[in-house]
Amino acid sequence: MTFENAKFIWLQNESVDQYMESYDELIYNGKGAICQISCDGDYTLFINGTCVSFGQYGDYEHYKIYDEIDITRYLTVGKNHFSVVCHHTGKDFQRYKKYKAGLIYQVTEGEEITLVSDESTLVRQSNTFESRRAKQISSQLGFSYKYDSTKEDLWTQGQLFGFENATAIEKNCTFYKRPIPKHNLLEMALGKVAFEGQDYIVYDLGKEYVGLFSVELECDEPTDITFAYGEHLENDRVVRIMGDRDFSIEYRAKAGVNNHTSYMLRFACRYIEIQTQGKVKVNKIGIIPQVYPVKRVIKNLPSKALNSIYDICLNTLELCMMEHYVDCPWREQCLYAFDSRNQMLCGYYGFEGGNYEYARANLLLMSKDKRDDELLSICFPSGTDLTIPSFSLYYILSVVEYTTHSGDLTLARQVNHKLRLILNAIIGNMKKDLACRFEGELHWNFYDWSKGNEGTIFKSENRQPDPMLSMLLIMALNSYERLCQICGFDFGYSYIADKIAKAVKKSYFDKDKGLWFIDKVGGLYTELLNAFAVSFGVSTGDEAEKICNALSLGTLLPSSLSTKCFKYDALIKKNKDLYKDYILSDIEKTYGPMIETGTVWETSEGKSSFGGAGSLCHGWSSIPIYYFNLLLD
Numbered sequence: 273m274t275f276e277n278a279k280f281i282w283l284q285n286e287s288v289d290q291y292m293e294s295y296d297e298l299i300y301n302g303k304g305a306i307c308q309i310s311c312d313g314d315y316t317l318f319i320n321g322t323c324v325s326f327g328q329y330g331d332y333e334h335y336k337i338y339d340e341i342d343i344t345r346y347l348t349v350g351k352n353h354f355s356v357v358c359h360h361t362g363k364d365f366q367r368y369k370k371y372k373a374g375l376i377y378q379v380t381e382g383e384e385i386t387l388v389s390d391e392s393t394l395v396r397q398s399n400t401f402e403s404r405r406a407k408q409i410s411s412q413l414g415f416s417y418k419y420d421s422t423k424e425d426l427w428t429q430g431q432l433f434g435f436e437n438a439t440a441i442e443k444n445c446t447f448y449k450r451p452i453p454k455h456n457l458l459e460m461a462l463g464k465v466a467f468e469g470q471d472y473i474v475y476d477l478g479k480e481y482v483g484l485f486s487v488e489l490e491c492d493e494p495t496d497i498t499f500a501y502g503e504h505l506e507n508d509r510v511v512r513i514m515g516d517r518d519f520s521i522e523y524r525a526k527a528g529v530n531n532h533t534s535y536m537l538r539f540a541c542r543y544i545e546i547q548t549q550g551k552v553k554v555n556k557i558g559i560i561p562q563v564y565p566v567k568r569v570i571k572n573l574p575s576k577a578l579n580s581i582y583d584i585c586l587n588t589l590e591l592c593m594m595e596h597y598v599d600c601p602w603r604e605q606c607l608y609a610f611d612s613r614n615q616m617l618c619g620y621y622g623f624e625g626g627n628y629e630y631a632r633a634n635l636l637l638m639s640k641d642k643r644d645d646e647l648l649s650i651c652f653p654s655g656t657d658l659t660i661p662s663f664s665l666y667y668i669l670s671v672v673e674y675t676t677h678s679g680d681l682t683l684a685r686q687v688n689h690k691l692r693l694i695l696n697a698i699i700g701n702m703k704k705d706l707a708c709r710f711e712g713e714l715h716w717n718f719y720d721w722s723k724g725n726e727g728t729i730f731k732s733e734n735r736q737p738d739p740m741l742s743m744l745l746i747m748a749l750n751s752y753e754r755l756c757q758i759c760g761f762d763f764g765y766s767y768i769a770d771k772i773a774k775a776v777k778k779s780y781f782d783k784d785k786g787l788w789f790i791d792k793v794g795g796l797y798t799e800l801l802n803a804f805a806v807s808f809g810v811s812t813g814d815e816a817e818k819i820c821n822a823l824s825l826g827t828l829l830p831s832s833l834s835t836k837c838f839k840y841d842a843l844i845k846k847n848k849d850l851y852k853d854y855i856l857s858d859i860e861k862t863y864g865p866m867i868e869t870g871t872v873w874e875t876s877e878g879k880s881s882f883g884g885a886g887s888l889c890h891g892w893s894s895i896p897i898y899y900f901n902l903l904l905d
Contacts, residue, residue, distance in 0.1 A: 274308055274338065274447050278388035280374030281438035283395055288362035289406045289415050290373065291398035295427060295435060298354040298379060298387045300347040305386070309377040310338035310447065313359045313368075316535040317377075319346040320353050321428040326535040329450050329595045330607075330653050333371055335640040336445035339454070343379070353430045354379070354387060357398065359417075359536050364655025366412040367606045374441040394435035399423040401536075410517040411656075412604035417537060418522040421530050422494050451633040452595070455562040460486055462558040463544050467508040474510060475544045475557055479870045480889050482591045482601045483562040485521070485534040485544070488555040495525045495550030501541035503602050503888045504879045510545035514885045517603075525552065538562065538594065540601030540889065564593040564630065566623040573900060578856065581863045585894040586622050588871045589615060592891035596634050596652070600874065600887035606651040609638060609663040611892040613670040614834065618897040620677045628678040635671055639687040646697040650716070658730070660718045661710050662741060664694045665748040672751040675758060684759050691752060695765065698745050705775035706737035707745045717741070721832040721875055724796040739780040739790060742772050743804035750808065773810045781805075786818040787828070799823055799839050800831040806842035820846045824854050832875050833862070834892040840899055852903050859896045 283292055298305075298319075309317060309325070316326040324346050329337035346352075360373035379387040397403055402418040409416045425431055463475025480503060487499070500512035500520040512520050519541075523532060539559055546552065568586055573579045592598050597612040598605045612634055619627040638652045648664040650656060668691050675684050701708050709717045711734065717727035719740045727733070749769040756763040780801070781788055788805050790796040802819045805811040811819055820843050822828055831839055836858075843851035866872050866888075874890035875881045 274449075275376055275378055275388075277385060277390070278376050278378040279390045280376045280441040280443045281389045281391070281393050281395065282360070282373045282375065282441050283397055284436075284439045286360065286362065286373045287404050290360045290362060290403040291401035292358045292360070292373075292375065293396050293398050293427060294356045294358070294375060294389070294438065295394040295430070295432060296354045296387055296389075297430070298347070298352040300349055300352055300386070301381055302349045303381040304342070304344045305347055305379055305381050307341045307343045307377060307379045308338050309341070309356070309375075310336060310445075311358050311375040312371045312373055313361045314536055315356055315358045315375065317341070318353075318355045318357075318428045319343060320348070321426075322346055323533075323535060325454070327454070327595065330367065330637070332369065332640050332653050333443060333445045335637070336447050337450050338376075338447055339450050353428060355428045357401070357536070359401070361414055363406070363414075365408075365414040366651050366654050366656045367604070368414050369653040369655040372441060372443055374443050389438070391437055391440050393438040394432065395438040396435045399425065399434070407518065408516075409519060410603060412606050412651075416518065416521050418524075419532065420524040421532065422524055422526040424526070451636065452630055453565055455564050455594075457483070458561040458563055460556070460558050460560045462556055466543070471547060471549055472509070473546045473554070474505065474508065475546075477542050477544070477558060480540065480542045480591060480602075481559040481561050482538060482540040482594075484560040485537070485539040486532070486560050487557045488529070488531050489525060489557075490529050490553040490555065491525045491527055492551060493527050495548060495552060497523045497525055497550070497552065498547040499523060500545040500547060501539055502543055503541060505543055506884070510543050511884065512545070515883065517885070519602075525550075533560065538601070538605065540591065540605075562594075563590065566590065566593070566619075566627055566630075567625075569622055569624055571900065573904060575860070577860050577864060577867070578900065580867045581859060581896050582900055584863070584866055584870055584872055585618065585897045588889050588891060589618055589622060589894045589897070591871065591889050593630070596637060597891060599892065600890045602889060603885060603887055606654075607634065607637070608651055609648055609667040609670065610660075611834070613666045613673070614837065614893075614895050615891040616670060617673055618894045620673075621901040622894075622897040626677060628674070628680065631674050632678070632680065632683050635667075635674055635683060636686065638667060639690045645710075646693040648694065657714050658716060659714065660716045661698065662717075662719055662744050665698065665741075665744045667691075668694060668748040669751050672755045675755060681759050684755055684761075688759075688761060691755075692764075695748065695752065698741070698748075699765075699768065701735070703735070703737055705771045706739075706779065707741040707772065708735045709733050709738045709741065711735045720800055720835045721881075722798065722800065722835075723829050724790045724794075724798055725800060737779065739776050739788065739801055740804070742776040743801065743808055743810065745769075746772050746776075746810060747804070747808045777810065786815060787822060788819075796829065798829040798831065800835050802828060803831070803835075803838040803842040806845060807838050816842075816846050820851070824851060833873070833890075834895075836862070837895045837898070840895075844902065848903070855899060855903060859899065863896060
């Protein structure tokens with residue numbers, strides 16, 4: 273009965289970065305009511321002026337997610353005011369795929385449909401949210417917003433001005449119910465004044481939070497205010513502008529008391545800065561945390577430092593759980609196949625019950641991505657035409673790890689066709705039994721933020737054999753063969769991994785040094801390639817022992833935080849007992865400086881990475897959770 277009679281609606285003229293407000297009267301008979309709602313972009317639902325629900329699940333039109341909400345407690349018998357604010361982005365971003373604007377909903381009491389969105393619904397372009405402004409925060413996050421409280425009226429309670437009948441919109445969507453629960457809202461985390469200047473005040477929340485920005489302030493007259501936010505400060509100010517990024521929203525305060533909560537944009541920050549030329553009294557300012565409902569596995573590790581590292585890894589993992597895993601909640605909020613592999617693996621051990629439902633929803637969403645080259649897009653959903661071929665192979669590993677940890681075979685059956693398409697795409701680009709780098713500026717041959725592994729984004733590379741991708745293809749083939757054995761699938765790729773192993777060894781193994789190289793002349797003997805060789809079973813015996821000795825001595829070009837897991841995997845595979853203390857010591861040395869921030873960083877350099885835009889809360893670096901379980905349980 274989902275949207276049986278309801279229609280997608282919008283304003284007569286659609287535009288980029290557009291806010292629509294809708295209004296209906298809902299007659300409630302007292303039998304309990306359920307609302308189903310979905311949109312392109314984002315929505316906030318109000319009943320009788322109270323916010324009831326918000327936050328559209330990121331999706332595709334062929335995999336369109338709707339929320340199902342019990343709205344009974346917000347209703348009174350008789351007439352109720354039912355209204356929605358909806359934002360249509362209308363431009364492709366890395367975490368948003370552009371579709372036609374549209375909002376759809378219906379309300380039911382038992383078997384009776386009591387309200388639907390259709391041409392009788394009243395709509396208008398928002399008075400308070402400025403449409404068509406198109407000021408972006410970043411190429412990942414999308415648009416910021418400007419809100420004018422001087423134009424507020426009581427439309428949420430039925431005082432109607434400027435509304436007209438909605439236009440029905442044709443959209444070809446296949447609907448699915450939201451696969452995971454909504455987040456819980458916690459008590460507001462209040463900012464305290466940290467620094468104050470002539471026209472600004474910086475507030476410190478004490479640690480990073482993710483959720484809804486909220487403020488109560490007073491003005492003697494209408495006043496323009498900019499709210500900037502971030503993870504760190506420079507010269508006692510929030511770093512608002514970073515290249516083409518602008519981490520801020522704009523707000524026009526009315527005379528008197530103003531209360532504003534940002535339902536349309538998730539903030540992730542420790543610091544909030546008010547910038548204004550006017551006189552403003554701030555009664556309270558901060559973040560209402562949005563927390564996904566998980567329960568931590570409590571551990572008592574051998575040292576205070578290791579316990580602290582475990583805690584900050586879990587903190588980070590939780591802060592990076594939105595409607596799906598995100599790489600960093602402040603700067604991007606994107607779901608990547610590799611980043612989320614580390615996050616899911618840690619979640620199996622860090623959260624009671626393994627957090628399998630959440631991991632499954634992430635993996636299923638990724639499978640709905642469609643590209644002509646059959647690889648996975650850089651993020652999900654994404655309007656940016658870009659792929660990292662290696663990340664598609666990590667997706668296969670993630671599906672196998674989910675299946676083996678959860679015991680659930682249903683996901684593998686749902687996505688098996690996608691796994692084979694990925695393998696066929698990589699194998700189809702091979703040359704002389706070696707996987708090759710992909711040509712074209714829309715293929716980013718990235719492996720790690722370390723020398724020799726960064727690739728070139730939006731710049732074409734030659735189609736040449738690549739030891740890194742060859743190793744990862746061996747890993748993916750071996751992983752997929754295990755999945756086939758578990759699920760009873762036909763494998764169909766016999767002997768390919770063995771051929772690749774022989775070819776890659778012939779071309780990229782230095783017999784004299786007993787080490788693998790990316791570029792022998794350039795001296796690119798990297799930790800990551802050598803760790804791959806041992807972890808994926810290409811180097812064994814004495815050869816693996818020599819490689820692991822080099823890995824532990826630090827004589828190879830180092831890998832970054834996110835890929836240290838493969839270095840640890842190689843050492844554990846060769847001799848867990850021998851390298852246990854080294855791994856724990858390396859974790860303590862690497863992560864110790866992060867304890868003070870309460871979260872783990874994107875790279876070991878912290879905020880100084882990427883021209884000062886280094887994330888201090890990055891999910892892919894939470895891997896110590898997994899290794900503490902592997903080494904200390």
